[in-house]
Amino acid sequence: MEKKPEPKTSGLNRRQFVGGAVLATSATALSAATTAQAACGDATGCKTPGCDYDVVVIGGGFAGVTAARDSQKNGMKTLLLEARNRLGGRTFAADFEGVPIELGGTWIHNTQPFAWAESQRYGIDVVETPGAVADVMQVVTPDGTRSSLSLEQITELVMGWEAYCAMAREILPRPYDLLHNRDAALKAEKISATDHLKSLQLTPLQQNFNRAMISVIVNNHAREMSYLEVLRFHLLGGGYFPTFMDSTTRFQIEGGTPRLLNSILQDGEPDTRLATPVKSIQDLGEKVVVTTSRGEKITSGAVISTVPMNTINAIDFQPPLPQGVVDAGREGHPGKGLKVYMKVEGDQGNFASFGAGLPLTYAMTYKQGKDYTLVVGFSSGADELDAYDEEAVQVALRQHLPDAKVVGVMHYDWVNDPYSRGTWATYRTGWVEKYYEQFQQTSGRIFFGSGDHGEGWRGTIDSAIGAGSIAARKANDLLS
C-alpha cells in the first residue's frame, strides 16, 4: 500500500506556485507570507501598491478566462483561480469511445455576439450537429404515440411556436435591455412559461412541442421558468423559428470548447492556478484579500468573481453579497437537468424527437457512425431519469427510438458538482423584479462577471464571455 505523501514545506519556485495542480497537495503548508512572496516576487509587477496582483479572477470557465485575458492585456498583473482540477467551468470536452463530445456547454451561433467574435478572432471554425437540421422530426405524446412529422405538421408546429412568442417584440423590444418596456416585461416575468402555454388555443401537437422545447431551454420542467425567459431566447435567436433552433443546437466549436478556451487563455497568459477553491473574499477598501480553502491569502486591487449563481453562497463575501444574490443562490436557478449521450447500435438516421413530460424531453442525432449512432438527449432532471443506469436510459430512449439498443451512456453530474450545482441559468418567475437590479450591482473592488447574471444570452458560453469581458473592463476602470 502506498503511504500518504508528507506535506512539502519548501522548495517551491514561482513557476510551481502559479502552475496549479502540481502543488495543491502541498499548498496547505504554505503560509500567507510565503504565498505573497512567491506570487508577487517582483514588486514592480503590480500597479496596486502592496498587492500580490492587480486583479484576481475567481473561476476558470469562459467568463473567468476571458476576464483574466482582458485584465492581463489591460496591463494588470492577473491571477486566475479555479476550484476544479481543470479549466472550462460548465464546459467539459470528453471522449466517448473515440468520439469527441461536450458534456456541458456546446453550441455557439452567429447571433451570439461575444462567442462568435472570439471564435472569429482566433480563426476557429464550427462543425454542425446533424440533429439540429434533422431529416426526420418527431413528436412523442405522453401516452407514447410517436408521430414522424409531415411538412404540414412541421408548419403547424412552427405556427404554434410563433403563436407562443407572438408578443415577444412588444414585451422585449430590446432583448439585451430586459426592462426597456418595463411594465410589460415585469408582467410577463410573473407568468410561468407553462401558464402562458395553457392560456393559448393551440393544437395538441403545438402544446406538446412548445412544452418540450421550453423544458429543453430551462433544462428542467417547463413550469420552473418564466414566460419572459422564453421570449428572450426566441428573440435573441433571431425572433424566427429556424434561426432560433439553429442558435441553440447547431454549431459546435471545431476542435471542441477547450480550443477556444485555450486560445483566449494563451492570448492573455495570466497566472493560473487549478484545484484552488476560494473560502472568502474581503474588500478592505484599499485592497481585496482572497483566502483560499487551504488558508492562503492573496491580495489584489480588484477581484472578479465568475462563480456560478448556485454556488456563490459557499464563499464568504465581506461586505456581504446583496440579499437578492444570496436568496437567488439559495433558491437556485432552475438549470437542474441532464444532458446524456447515448451510443446506439446501428445507423438510426438523422432525427430530432421531442416529448414533453417524458424522461427524455428531447433526443437528437449527434453523430452518425458506420455501425452506431451517437444520440444526445436532455432530461428535466434526476427525478425523471437515472442517467447512471444504462437500462433506465435505454427505456427512456425507446420512447423516441423503439428499437434502440443502447451500448454506452455518458453524462456529467453538474447538479451534484459542488462547483456548479446546476447546469445553465434561466430565471424563475418573479426573479426580475426581486433580484435583477441586485444581480447587476458591483461592490467596491469586487466585480461580478458570471454568465448566470449576464445580459442577453444568459446561461450560454456567449454570456459567460460577455460577462467576463464587461467585468474586466469595470475592474480596469477602477484601477487605471
Add this chain to the structure above:
Amino acid sequence: MTHHGKVLCLFFLALGSLNSWAECDVEAGKKQFNKCVACHSVEPGVQLMGPSMHGLMGREAGSMEGFPFSEAMASADFTWTEETLDAFLEKPMQYVPGTVMPFGGIRKAEQRQALICYIKQLN
C-alpha cells in the same frame, strides 16, 4: 458430460476461485467505466480532473502523490477494497462527505460490481 469434461470444468472452477476477477465481466465493467472516463484515466500516472484508477485497489484513499485531493478525500481514513469501493460508488457524496467528485452514485449492485471488476484488473 465426459470424464474429461468434468475434470476440465472442475479445473476452471478452481482457477476461477484463485483469480476472482476472471469470474466477473471485465467488458461489462469497461462499459460501466464510461461513467468515470471523462475524469479518470486508467493509465498509470495520468491525472485528469480525477486521479488515475490504475492501482487503486489496496491504495489508501486520497493518497496519490501529486494529486490535489479535496480536504475530505485527503483526510479520509480507509483503504480502497471491493467493499469500500462498492459503498463509495453507491453514494459517493454520503460515503465521503465533502468529496468534490461530482457523482450521484450507481444504484444497481450488479452495475457497481461490473465496474469494480474492471477497476480491479487495472492493478
